[in-house]
Amino acid sequence: MSKLSLNIVLIGAGNVAWHLAQELQNKGQNILQIYNRSVEPAIDLSSKLGCDFTTRIADISQDADLYILAIKDSAIEDLARNINLKGKLVVHTSGAIEQDVIPTKRRGVFYPLQTISKEKKLNFKTIPFCIEASKSEDYNLLMRLATLLSPMVYNINSHQRKVLHVAAVFACNFSNFMYMIADDILHKEDIPLEILQPLIKETAAKIKRHKPKGVQTGPAIRKDSETIEKHFEYLKEGNYYDIYKLLTESIISENENEL
Amino acid sequence: MSKLSLNIVLIGAGNVAWHLAQELQNKGQNILQIYNRSVEPAIDLSSKLGCDFTTRIADISQDADLYILAIKDSAIEDLARNINLKGKLVVHTSGAIEQDVIPTKRRGVFYPLQTISKEKKLNFKTIPFCIEASKSEDYNLLMRLATLLSPMVYNINSHQRKVLHVAAVFACNFSNFMYMIADDILHKEDIPLEILQPLIKETAAKIKRHKPKGVQTGPAIRKDSETIEKHFEYLKEGNYYDIYKLLTESIISENENEL
Numbered sequence: 001m002s003k004l005s006l007n008i009v010l011i012g013a014g015n016v017a018w019h020l021a022q023e024l025q026n027k028g029q030n031i032l033q034i035y036n037r038s039v040e041p042a043i044d045l046s047s048k049l050g051c052d053f054t055t056r057i058a059d060i061s062q063d064a065d066l067y068i069l070a071i072k073d074s075a076i077e078d079l080a081r082n083i084n085l086k087g088k089l090v091v092h093t094s095g096a097i098e099q100d101v102i103p104t105k106r107r108g109v110f111y112p113l114q115t116i117s118k119e120k121k122l123n124f125k126t127i128p129f130c131i132e133a134s135k136s137e138d139y140n141l142l143m144r145l146a147t148l149l150s151p152m153v154y155n156i157n158s159h160q161r162k163v164l165h166v167a168a169v170f171a172c173n174f175s176n177f178m179y180m181i182a183d184d185i186l187h188k189e190d191i192p193l194e195i196l197q198p199l200i201k202e203t204a205a206k207i208k209r210h211k212p213k214g215v216q217t218g219p220a221i222r223k224d225s226e227t228i229e230k231h232f233e234y235l236k237e238g239n240y241y242d243i244y245k246l247l248t249e250s251i252i253s254e255n256e257n258e259l
Numbered sequence: 260m261s262k263l264s265l266n267i268v269l270i271g272a273g274n275v276a277w278h279l280a281q282e283l284q285n286k287g288q289n290i291l292q293i294y295n296r297s298v299e300p301a302i303d304l305s306s307k308l309g310c311d312f313t314t315r316i317a318d319i320s321q322d323a324d325l326y327i328l329a330i331k332d333s334a335i336e337d338l339a340r341n342i343n344l345k346g347k348l349v350v351h352t353s354g355a356i357e358q359d360v361i362p363t364k365r366r367g368v369f370y371p372l373q374t375i376s377k378e379k380k381l382n383f384k385t386i387p388f389c390i391e392a393s394k395s396e397d398y399n400l401l402m403r404l405a406t407l408l409s410p411m412v413y414n415i416n417s418h419q420r421k422v423l424h425v426a427a428v429f430a431c432n433f434s435n436f437m438y439m440i441a442d443d444i445l446h447k448e449d450i451p452l453e454i455l456q457p458l459i460k461e462t463a464a465k466i467k468r469h470k471p472k473g474v475q476t477g478p479a480i481r482k483d484s485e486t487i488e489k490h491f492e493y494l495k496e497g498n499y500y501d502i503y504k505l506l507t508e509s510i511i512s513e514n515e516n517e518l
Contacts, residue, residue, distance in 0.1 A: 096486065114457055115476070128454045154454055163448045164455075166490050170499070171441035171455050172462045173477030174506050175434040179463075180471035180513075182430035189422045195387045195413055196423075196430050197467055198373055203431045204438075204463035208456055212439035217374070218432030227355065231425050239509070240429070246505055247433050250498070254439075 004144050009033045009064040011079065013041035015118045016093050017070035023124050025049055027148040033061045057082055066145075068093060068110060069102075077101040089138050095165055098158040099132050108133030108142055111161065113168075124149045130156035130164070175204075181240050213254075220251035263403050268292045268323040270338065272300035274377045275352050276329035282383050284308055286407040292320045316341055325400075327352060327369060328361075336360040348397050354424055357417040358391050367392030367401055370420065372427075383408045389415035389423070434463075440499050472513075479510035 006029050010021045013036035025031050034053040036042035046053035054060060060067075060083055067085060069076055069092040076092050080102040083090070091108040092101075099109050109132040116122065129146035131153060133139035139155075146153040156164065179200065183193040206215050219227040228248060235241040265288050269280045272295035284290050293312040295301035305312035313319060319326075319342055326344060328335055328351040335351050339361040342349070350367040351360075358368050368391040375381060388405035390412060392398035398414075405412040415423065438459065442452040465474050478486040487507060494500040 113454060115461055126457050128457060156450065160448050160450055162489065163444060163493065164450060166493055167441035167444045168455060168458060169477050169490065170437045172458050173479065174437045176462050176471050176475055177506060177510055178429045178433045178437065179466050180475065182426035183471050185422060185426045189419050191415065191419055191423060193466065195372065196427055198385050198387060199427060199431050200463050200466070202374055203435050204459050207438050207452065207459070212435050212442050216432070216435055216439065218428050220432065230421065231428065234422065234425055243505060243509060246502060247436060250502060251436055
């Protein structure tokens with residue numbers, strides 16, 4: 001297979017565009033142009049890359065092989081409708097938006113599944129890419145491109161991407177909320193959360209090698225009613241009683257359904 | 260301060276005793292004897308250390324400076340009552356048991372806060388030690404001993420240790436349950452949980468540098484009711500609707516209480 005060398009226009013100059021454009025260039029792709037509505041970020045990124053930029057939709061180059069919309073979710077549909085790119089492959093980078101909001105026939109999704117902030121250096125090799133495309137040649141092209149950046153490339157359609165988002169809310173947003181509750185409980189007793197950091201890290205690392213169901217520990221899974229009662233007693237005045245109760249009952253009932 | 264060199268009897272030969280005895284010996288302490296009810300683990304560990312062992316409570320050496328009870332929670336109280344060690348310092352290694360179940364005047368707790376399994380090599384430097392003692396000289400001695408093993412040593416009394424346990428249920432047991440729900444949701448769509456591993460790892464790592472409250476993300480904290488409705492719709496037939504609802508409402512209300 002010949003070396004991949006695409007002409008790419010990056011639409012957007014925010015966090016995702018910032019890192020993605022540089023990494024694509026590092027991997028031998030040609031960033032033809034940056035489009036961004038406001039001028040300063042467009043200048044910043046295009047001068048970093050040594051490429052052209054524009055702030056006018058009408059001036060977006062027609063000469064690229066691939067147009068990557070790395071802009072906020074709420075702007076994708078409008079912008080995709082306003083650019084005039086017949087026959088060109090247009091993709092967005094969002095986890096939450098369906099592929100079909102892009103009106104061109106050749107459309108797709110190129111979604112890096114990680115929290116991305118501009119300041120923090122990214123190791124792309126640890127970022128999963130979720131790929132979708134309306135045409136199989138374009139799907140293959142996006143797979144080849146993603147594989148240049150990361151070994152973790154997945155075929156994920158729009159429905160799966162929505163489900164992935166629900167799962168990520170549990171695994172990440174709600175886990176962080178559990179850390180917040182722990183922090184709040186410890187704070188009242190003058191204990192720093194860092195004391196739990198090694199255990200939190202180990203809990204997150206364990207699921208690389210094990211199914212979470214197989215490594216569930218704690219009073220609920222042991223049905224240690226004496227400890228659970230002590231915890232209820234401690235929590236009953238506060239905001240977290242209901243959460244402790246529902247999650248404890250759910251762990252117990254999940255486990256009983258297995259038997 | 261002179262180099263610490265204690266004569267220690269380890270009561271127990273399970274996971275904690277196994278790692279702790281070897282690490283204490285590596286750090287220049289003298290393991291005088293292993294006591295264990297059943298003979299095989301006692302032989303295994305004592306031959307690894309090159310020290311004496313016994314399976315009879317009456318034969319426990321009277322010559323040690325420190326007796327460490329590294330046995331299961333439910334056995335601590337009984338054993339502490341049956342050994343006859345007047346004037347000796349006796350400690351247990353449990354997170355859940357109060358110091359005062361040990362009847363000797365010189366008593367304490369020497370609690371390593373990490374999941375410990377026999378097979379897995381431990382890096383003691385990453386294990387927080389929670390120390391408590393009835394007498395301040397003994398507290399100082401245990402602090403010096405713990406500091407040989409780890410830079411993370413905390414003064415935690417029995418009440419704080421109970422609260423720490425409640426917090427650990429949220430931060431670790433309940434987080435793992437969130438991973439389990441994510442795994443279950445993804446499994447139905449043939450998506451492997453590994454796709455979320457980098458995000459889970461980053462979420463756990465973030466709280467080293469930030470308060471969890473400051474880095475809460477997701478539809479609840481954004482009050483993104485459109486996405487929340489989509490997620491409700493997806494979850495409404497299943498077991499996880501109530502959990503999603505309670506946690507989402509709690510995140511929203513926690514945030515509103517701040518304003």
